[in-house]
Amino acid sequence: MDEDGDVTEPEQPDAAAGGLDETLGETLETPIARPAAAWPSCPACGAEVAPEDGYCEECGADLLVRRSEPALPAGGPCRSADCAGESFTDGYCDVCGSPEPDPRDHYERDLGPVAGVTDRGLRHSRNEDDMSLAVLGASGGAPVAVAVVCDGVSTSYKPETASAAAALTAREHLVLALRRGEDPNSATLGAFEQANKAVAALPADPVDEGNGRASTMVTAIVAEDGVTVGWVGDARVYWLDSNPEDSLALTLDDSWAGRMIADGTLTEEEAFKSPLAHTILRWLGPGAPEEPANLRVFLPDGPGLVLACSDGLWNYVPDAADLARLAAGGFGGLQAAANAMASVAIEGGGHDNITAVLLPWPPRRPEPGGEPTSEIQAVNEPVEGNEQ
């Protein structure tokens, strides 16, 4: 784990044009407060731009949308401690057969008004969770922060590809729909439809056509006028109130336990004792029930944090008030708070992959010069691993 307090390095003005890959994902011990610099330059073409510009006048790039980058190839030597291998084929070390260093094992993304971490944990061979974040700035007004958290269904075929495809597709849909002026509810429903299509479009298991890909997903749109949450499956969104006792879960798991609790058939304690507790009743991908996603709109009556997370976190800390105390209002940095939450799950045993994304309400203004706008990408790009 990175030390708490690490934050993603803000894009340096001069590095903006063309040097994105080298600088993204690096971490520096930079204080959370960032210099209130003016918009530096257009990240797409390098032309000078003004803070209030919505689009670059040179190349037309959207300056007020920032998107988190997906995990980038890590490279480096074999992750097995007693192996000197440096070359990899089919994703495995040529000497000892260990999996190639996987950028998704652990990565953090901090866009200012939203920050998150995803981690492999200790007991799974790969990270089947993924996240995708965005901030829509409104010049002069409050920004809208967007978070998508996905958890690939372990028993499905290549679950890590399903979660990656779903997270990227949903985030792109949310960004574009909100920019078009769609209301958050319809943007959310559309995001689930598109993500479902994206997962269904991935090739099924060649060995077993019936074994398609599957992921769960939660989305959160945090705007000044409220929080819009969508979900399918058992990833969760919590409201973490500045008064911890007023915190609550905004989602209701699409799982066997969730349904038993919702019906009033079983208490929470009873339900989670069942071996069926975590059986998913809804997911994205082939064979999923064709119903619109679950939606919830929530208007906080005071400041706090929205937490979007996978079950790898809430299995260790299910209680909203406990989570609120853990996040401590995000003071000390949003990214640091998200990392601290993930650490608790890892120290507790790290039995599953862990993803924690925090978004403050009311939404914080984006710091100029954070992660840059990136081209709309990856939605149509293969998110496959090594297929051959």
Add this chain to the structure above:
Amino acid sequence: MSNQPQFTVNVYQNEYLAEGASEVNAIVSVQSAAAYGGAAVRRAAQVIMVDCSGSMDYPPTKMAAARQATEAAIDAIRDGVPFAVVAGTHVARMVFPGTEYLVPADASSRAAAKAAVARLTAGGGTAMGQWLAMADRLFTGHEQAIRHAILLTDGKDEHEDPSDLAAALSRCEGRFTCDCRGIGTDWVVAELRRVSTALLGTVDIVADPGRLSADFQQIIEHAMGKAVGDVRLRVWAPQGAQVKFVKQVAPQIVDLTGRRAPGPNPLTGDYPTGAWGAESRDYQVCVQVRPGSVGDEMLAARIGLVAVDGAGQAAVLGQGLVKAIWSDDIAQTGRIDRTVADYTGQTELADAIREGLEARKNGDLDTATARLGRAVKLAAESGNDETALLLAKVVDVDDPATGTVRLKQRVSDADEMTLDTRSTRTARVGKNRNNHS
């Protein structure tokens, strides 16, 4: 090469291992689809070895059937394919052509060859090593072709030392493939199986001489359908791992473990599979790896299929990955892969039959009853009806579910040899995974 057939490699396994477990088992299923069009795609070369020892005249229908079958085989050889016919006794003698070389098949060479075959008579002993050595000499200079031979015999290899046959086999290994047929019941299954296994061919009994022609014709047609010559399984396993065995498990069991040749790097070994047409074969691979802890993942083996041409150049036709993932989820680690389990069962079935028949021959009736009973039980469980029928000719089955059997007092040699030769044939296993939650 556009003529190359399309190869598909699929791996079936439960990659989840419990903590501390170190043995990884997988079935590697290889299918090749004919992407070539009939005519001489890849040059073939054919040698037919016919046993002409004195015993072939007892009864004389054997020699007559051998002549007729060889003529049918000659007719089935594709135009332009170089071929020869060898008469096998205590020496090897050219039947057609008269000297040691191969003649391309056409109307006139076929007619001449058949005329020579029609004049074949029985007389002399049996020294198969000599026959194979001649076939090997005949194929010299045809290294670019897919070289195939048929060996027909009715007797034991008794006019040479067993070491002579072994030496001939080790020279011929990798030089050509050979399908072996035993006619009558005086030949030795284990001996002919040694030849067919070393030369990556089939072995079978032709109890009824009348069926030999159709069998020969089928063998030649099969051989003419081969489109890629020297194909090898190239197995990579990580440092510290050990490949415990590599076996072909369908259409018949052939243990390739001892046939490993060094691959392109120290972690890789090549196992020969011979020539391929449009067909599918399944292999079982077992690798012992260093045990991992929960959450660890490892590539336990990479199984490549490579075609090696006459110049030693390897072309990769396909590959599959065998993985190991250590987990503490009993739902994952406890899952039985049906494909692996079924083939493991069928391999045990073949072993039980072989051991049972051997014990019976040696007069150890308790072991014979136990092993053949076990075979009956396994055949019933795996739905291997063909083998169950063959077993029922050797034992009286009281209860197939428990494997309770009694050895029959009188068993015909043909029935016993049929069971023995066909025990390595496997029933193809359905590949649809049924083990997902």
